[in-house]
Amino acid sequence: MIKRFIEKHPTLWEIFKFLVVGGGATVVDFVTMSVVIYFFAPENYQNFFQVFFGAEYTPTTIATVTGTTIGFLVGLVFNYIFSLIFVFTASDTSKAKTGGGFVVFALLSSVGLLIHIVGMYVGYDLLGINEWIVKIILTLVVLVFNYVSRKYILFRNKKQ
Secondary structure, three states, X not given: OHHHHXXXXXXXXXXXXXXXXXXXXXXXXXXXXHHXXXXXXXXXXXXXXXXXXXXXOOOOHHHHHHHHHHHHHHHHHHHHHHHHHHHOOHHHHOOOOOHHHHHHHHHHHHHHHHHHHHHHHHHXXXXXXXXXXXXXXXXXXXXXXXXXXXXXXHOOOOOO
């Protein structure tokens, strides 16, 4: 039944795999961001998990922007590796497996980073919205951008 679905709807299957890999990269990104925020001011938290909830301390803008940047970079490497291995078919990945392909992947992802950084600044610093709410909204926006840009610029089939 699953095999028939995959054969009938290859794009939906690819999007599903992209979401799984993107979810893993997002977890890596969020954990990395939280570690950075924690290490900017560990004295303000009773334990690491208070970074997510329960602390009365509000992290600095530099901590959230730095955490976002480092989280992005670690998530980028994770996402690149698993996009090649799991998401896109072998015929789609030949260009992406080159040094130039990684550069294109990184450049496309850098647009996502820019969206995240500007969004964190506007949402968290200027509008005063909780950093995790802003992060979640931005993650969804960047998710759509990443799939569309990677699919149609880097991983497109030769016949497209």
